Amino acid sequence: MATIKFSIQSKNTNAPIYARLSISANKYAKRKTRETINPENWNAKKGLPKNIISGTENTLKISEDLKQRLSEIETFILEQYRKRDETEIINGIWLEEIINAYYNGGRKIVQLDYLDNYLEYYKTDVLPFRTNRGKRIADATTKKQITIINKINEFVKAGNRRLKVSDWDVSVSNKFEQFLDSQGIAKGTIGRYIKYPKTIINHAKTLNIEVSKNIDEIKGYTTETPTIFLTEKELQAIQKITFLEPQLETAKDWLVIGFYTGQRASDLLQMNPKMFTNIDGNTFINLHQQKTKNGVLIPMHDEVKKIIEKRNGQFPPIFSANIESAKTIFNNHLRTIAKKANITRLDFGKKYDETTKRFIYGQYPLCEIISSHVCRRSFATHNYIKVPTPIIMAVTGHKTEKEFLNYIGKDFNDQSKKILQYWNTAKTAPEQLEQTKTAN
Incomplete structure (x- = not known):
């Protein structure tokens, strides 16, 4: 039968009180509690504070409170020992965890049943x-999950009640979706956000924390995604204009570089000559994408070479040392130069509405909705079919062909149609050749 006895090991005025758990004659564990006592007031034989017969009211109260806490500690330790799991190893580490649990409101595993503690x-x-596939997840993924955790905490706080991990089911997820919508978050973003709690909460199973049985029924969703891109003709219309304002001319150069390199603004605006590498007499740009950590090798297009040569071997200057600020400035300048080039064809996109404080999707003039992402999408769209898809993906960094086709607003049917076009072209080519010979 397990027993608890308290002791002190110091002669100092505030001697720490230790708890000793004895399981058998040769098996015991001892750890310090957070209680202290003057050795003069300690009964070593009984392992308890002495009974104080006389003293001030405060002295008597302190003594009685200490006796009460030690009694509670004893009861708590023995109760946890009685309820222990078969796999638990009873030693000093276990006893220390139990003592800390007494002061912290319960054992760690029990505390983690509550959603706020678990998160x-x-x-x-x-x-x-x-990790994912043996590699540490990207910083962007980590930041995204922290954003979701913060949103969940805001949602729980707004509901004014404490949730357990097991409470997160389809019903709660639906309410979370309504909460996100009330914050003016775009539908497409909400569709991605609601699936992340499932990933986060499902990990609780590894800690033997109860999780809702229907949590896997929670599904994210996608909305129609704008696939805005510039045609080569539209890019040339912008290139023909010489902008007197230096920043607009800089934005034009970055747009051209982006059109022919296919990178996100976060990678595009940080390109520098140190990334140049020469292979078989040809210049490539060698960079690691910030978002995916993928290494990509991009051949330098003649239009990009012209800009680098014009700028004495350098890329254009960036608009701000802060990359997010630089992207914002770049976006503003893109809309200005597109408007001056009269790029006004209607396209499906989104514009921020100051009244509703959210993005509204619809058909807008391209010059009003263009942004830095047009660089990467234009590269992918412009080269689609002309260049084998895997080669384009090697530059854009897409992992799967399905992901790439969705990105440019295509599907596998489009590829089948292109094959038919090639076949039809192949049929007519010999006939045209024969006619040419006859005419000669």
Whole structure:
């Protein structure tokens, strides 16, 4: 039978009180509690504070409170020992955890049943070490999950009730979706956001924390995604204009570089001559994408070479040392130069509405909705079919062909139609050749 006895090991005025858990004659564990006592008031034989017969009211109260806490600690330790799991190893580490649990409101595993505690634990003890296919997850993914955790905490706080991990089911997820919508978050973003809690909460199973049985029924969704791109003709219309304002001329040069390199603005605006590499007499741009950490090797197009030569071997200057600010300025300048070039064809996109504080999707003049992302999408769209898809993906960094086709607003039917076009062209080519010979 397990027993608890308290002791002190110091002669100092505030001697720490230790708890000793005895399981058998040769098996015991001892750890310090957070209680202290003056050795003069300690009964070593009984392992308890002495009974104080006289003293001030405050002295008597302190003594009685200490006796009460030690009694509670004893009961708590023995109860946890009685309820222990078969796999638990009873030693000093276990006893220390139990003593800390007494002061912290319960054992760690029990505390993690509550969603707020679990999310904090996940953020600090799990997320920094999560991997995908044997590699540490990207910083962008980590930031995204932290954003979701913050949104969940805001949602729970707004509901004014504490949730357990097991409470997160389809019903709660639907309410979370309504909460996100009330914040003016775009539908497409909400569709991505609602599936992340499932990923985060499902990890609780590894800690033997109960999770809702229908959590896997929670599904994210996608909305129609704008696939805005510039045609080569539209790009040439912009190139023909010489902008007197230096920043607009800089934005034009970055647009041309982006059109022929196919990179996100976060990678595009950080290109520098150190990334140049020569292979078989040809110049390539060698960079690692910030978002995916993929290494890509981009052949330097003649139009890009012209800009680099014009700028004495340098890329155009960036608009701000802060990349997010630089992207914002770039976006504003793109709309200005597109408007001056009269790029006004209607396209499906989104514009921010100051009244509703959210993006509204619809048909707008291209010059009003163009942004830095047009660079990467234009590269992918412009080269589609002309260049084998895997080669384009090697530059854009897309992982799968399905992902790439969705990105440019195409599907596998489009490829089948292109094959038919090639076949029809192949049929007519010999006939045209024969006619030419006859005419000669």
